[in-house]
Amino acid sequence: MDPLRRQAYLQALGIPAFTRRESGQAESAVVEEVGAAAAAGAAEELAQHPGRPVADSGGAVELAGLDWLSLQERASECRACGLHEGRTQAVFSAGNPQADLMIIGEAPGADEDRLGEPFVGRAGQLLTAMLRAIGLMREQVCITNVVKCRPPGNRNPHLEEIAACRGFLQRQIALVEPRLILALGAVSAHALLDSDEPVGRLRRRTHAYGESAIPLRVSYHPAYLLRRPAEKAKAWEDLQQVAGLLG
Numbered sequence: 001m002d003p004l005r006r007q008a009y010l011q012a013l014g015i016p017a018f019t020r021r022e023s024g025q026a027e028s029a030v031v032e033e034v035g036a037a038a039a040a041g042a043a044e045e046l047a048q049h050p051g052r053p054v055a056d057s058g059g060a061v062e063l064a065g066l067d068w069l070s071l072q073e074r075a076s077e078c079r080a081c082g083l084h085e086g087r088t089q090a091v092f093s094a095g096n097p098q099a100d101l102m103i104i105g106e107a108p109g110a111d112e113d114r115l116g117e118p119f120v121g122r123a124g125q126l127l128t129a130m131l132r133a134i135g136l137m138r139e140q141v142c143i144t145n146v147v148k149c150r151p152p153g154n155r156n157p158h159l160e161e162i163a164a165c166r167g168f169l170q171r172q173i174a175l176v177e178p179r180l181i182l183a184l185g186a187v188s189a190h191a192l193l194d195s196d197e198p199v200g201r202l203r204r205r206t207h208a209y210g211e212s213a214i215p216l217r218v219s220y221h222p223a224y225l226l227r228r229p230a231e232k233a234k235a236w237e238d239l240q241q242v243a244g245l246l247g
């Protein structure tokens, strides 16, 4: 990507300074540390987990043979957890279902619920801009969420809801067969890695997802970055790593 265009993107993102790496990928740039880093385990938007009885997902076995469109249709009709009650529609995915990079957030918000597409609100616009800054168009990646229906009041999804929706996500990943997964935010990272470590400790490492050991990186959710702009430099670092792994 043209360096000036990249710089313009980064300035628009509120990431104030970067330097070009002298070796390695010609396209890569490295963010200079800007100001003091916030606490490593910055309080993430991890869910409160009040118990809530829900139906079983019917999960991976039932969904195992479905292709992408059939899976999407099944999600649109799904009532396996209480989130179906408040949704306008299930929000299945955006982008390319054969992408090398699969980006997984936590849940649809109000804009996503209305438009039927993940990451289209302010957080989505930030994500799109950050992808552009590493030379990726939104249409080139596959974007989805851990749960497909909007939690009321934009709360985090409960553990039971994540479990109920797990079969859809597992089947999506199996169909996409991404070369790399990027988990955005604590809810996504914890669901995919079965971990409770804060994002600040999970990022900067390459994890392995599932039996296929798909490489998985963790970064901050764009909604969190909107609340904590000082963390954007770290997220930019993470995206640089993602770009490097994709080659």
Ligand code: SF4
Pocket: 057, 075, 076, 078, 079, 080, 081, 082, 083, 084, 090, 147, 148, 149, 161, 164, 165, 166, 168
């Ligand atoms: S969130 Fe997932 S499991 Fe719950 S109703 Fe929606 S599609 Fe079904």
